[in-house]
Amino acid sequence: MSASASSPAPSVGVPSDVVARLRAAGCVFAEDEARLLVSAAGTAAELTAMVDRRVAGLPLEHVLGWAEFCGLRIAVDPGVFVPRRRTEFLVREAAALARPRAVVVDLCCGSGALGAALVRALDGAELYATDIDPAAVGCARRNVAEAGGRVYEGDLYGPLPRALRGRVDVLLANVPYVPTEEVGLLPQEARIHEARVALDGGADGLDVLRRVTTEAPDWLAPGGSLLVETSERQAPLAVEAFTAGGLVPRVARSDELYATVVIGTRPGPGAV
Known part of the structure; x- marks a missing residue:
């Protein structure tokens, strides 16, 4: 131009x-x-x-x-995934669900933007975050330091303290969801300058999402919720994955931000 x-x-x-x-x-x-x-x-x-x-x-x-x-x-350090404005919708949905002094976990945290923003909106929340990319972990530690959050390097739930099992009120997972064959179609800024691990979600874009949903009930407290951003066309398959994982799913959409979030809640005691 x-x-x-x-x-x-x-x-x-x-x-x-x-x-x-x-x-x-x-x-x-x-x-x-x-x-x-x-x-x-x-x-x-x-x-x-x-x-x-x-x-x-x-x-x-x-x-x-x-x-x-x-x-x-x-x-945001070089090579680290840049938080998108549409993902603010996920944070808003999470804030609406969270109880006071919530335990928050941010998986695939990248820069730590989601966890930092959510904790800022809550009263006295505990924040834990993980990412597999060392550059992202270093960046996230700076961003969540003021909130007293802890960031761990490793794959999804792997590095989290075992004591968090069954205690998490809000589980954020801004997983990579671009299908492998479509990564090459992304704008140059993302394709070249952001880590592929933060973009590539496998054959249909939902490989990481399925792994997250499978283990989520083990980590969520009764009534706790998992929130994952996805595309509108992927939402039906994402809902299937949430259901298979034992979560009660619903889909939230924002036309303003062109954002789709799937929310899955762990049933409480006595739920059928």
Whole structure:
């Protein structure tokens, strides 16, 4: 995409050449991005280097070192999955379910954005998070430190303290759900600059989701819930997986954010 003579003039304080370079590189919100880069850069040389990285295709959040999520500034290191705005819907749904002083677990936590945002919305919650990617774990530890959360490196439930079994009130799992054959169709920012393990969900995109649902009842407290983001077309198969795992499922959708979340609740005592 190239700039045109009819393009709006940049705001005062935002160099027009920066906006022009970003527009030429295909950045749809070039002026907004330029404003963020200018505010983040300490010197002209630093600004040039940041613009160079953005024009080369690095996600804006990786250039800045942070992403905005649920009103928080979340640190995002190079290679770490960038939290998407649509996933704020999952956090809102989780907050509506959580009881005071809830025990929260964030699987496949990436930057730790979901757990950090949810705990901020709750009163006195305990937060535990896991990810298999060492870079993500290091990033998440910084993001959840203020909330007193603990982040463990390992595969799904594997590194969690055994004492959490049967005690988890809210289980967040923003699992990878892109089918393997579709990973190559993702935008370059994700395909090249985010870890494949955070994107590739197997043949139909639901491999990790099925593993999460199979073990979830062992970790959830009675009445506790698992929340997983998926696509609208994958939701029926995801519901089947939740049911097979012994959870009572429902699907929540946000047209505004184009988001689909499957929620599964562990039945309480006496449920049939």
